[in-house]
Amino acid sequence: MERKTIVKFGATADTSIDYILAMFNDARATTLQRVEGLTKDELHWQYAQDWNSISVLLEHIVACSHYFRIWLFEQRNFTLEEEKYIFPSLEMGKFIPELIAKNKDLNYYIAELSASKILMDKAIAKLTKEDFHKKIHGYNELTGTNLAWVLYHAVEDEVHHRGQISMIRKLYKARS
Numbered sequence: 001m002e003r004k005t006i007v008k009f010g011a012t013a014d015t016s017i018d019y020i021l022a023m024f025n026d027a028r029a030t031t032l033q034r035v036e037g038l039t040k041d042e043l044h045w046q047y048a049q050d051w052n053s054i055s056v057l058l059e060h061i062v063a064c065s066h067y068f069r070i071w072l073f074e075q076r077n078f079t080l081e082e083e084k085y086i087f088p089s090l091e092m093g094k095f096i097p098e099l100i101a102k103n104k105d106l107n108y109y110i111a112e113l114s115a116s117k118i119l120m121d122k123a124i125a126k127l128t129k130e131d132f133h134k135k136i137h138g139y140n141e142l143t144g145t146n147l148a149w150v151l152y153h154a155v156e157d158e159v160h161h162r163g164q165i166s167m168i169r170k171l172y173k174a175r176s
Contacts, residue, residue, distance in 0.1 A: 001029040014129045020151050021124055027158045028117055031061065034165050035106065043109070044100045047171045054168050056092055056099045057161045058109040063089035065116035068154050072136070072147060073123035124151070 007022040009015045035043075035054065043055040052060075063086045070078060078086065088095035132148040139145045139153075 001025075001032045003029040003033070012125050014127070016129050016132060016148075017125060017127050020127075021121060023152075023155045024117070024120065024124065027155045027162070028113065031058075031158060031162045031165070032110065032113065034162055034169070035109070038106050038169075040103065040105050042169065042172055043106060044103060045168070045172050046096075046100070047168065047175075050096065052092060052096065052164060052168070053100050054165050055102070055104065055109065056089075056096055057165050057168075058113065059089035059099050060092055061158050061161055062109075062112045062116045063087075064154060064157055065120050068150065069116075069120050069123050072150060073126075 003026055004022070007019060009018045011018050012021070035058065038054065043058075044053050046053050066082070066086050067090055070076060070082065088098060092099070127147075132146060132151075134147050135144045136147060136150060137144050139150070
């Protein structure tokens, strides 16, 4: 996925939606650039016990995308199958060994990132400007939050974890 350095407006009914989609697109394009060419060993390597691996961080990025889409746009409870798939990757922590044990290759993670992005993009494209102002309970007990902030946070989360991915790659190369 190539980075697009110009935000094009007019693709959806509202320029706000175009802008949000451009942020999601750029975050994902850059994430894909950071993982290009990784081997299975690099994907699943841990600097130390209980540390995230790149594969765990990619699983987390995918899980966040599904979580936010189901919670915000579909506004429904998670199925048992979705809970088993999403929540370990969302939480990471004690699930790190289980996630690493999947031992998937880079093509698997790229396919998962692509599938989650397609679903999220479709959900975002249906938004209206008014939807951004809807109050959502969570994140801040006193004030709640709005959809615009949650979408910003979703992009911020991916960018944060992409930084961790870059750090893990450097640590892997330094120890090899």
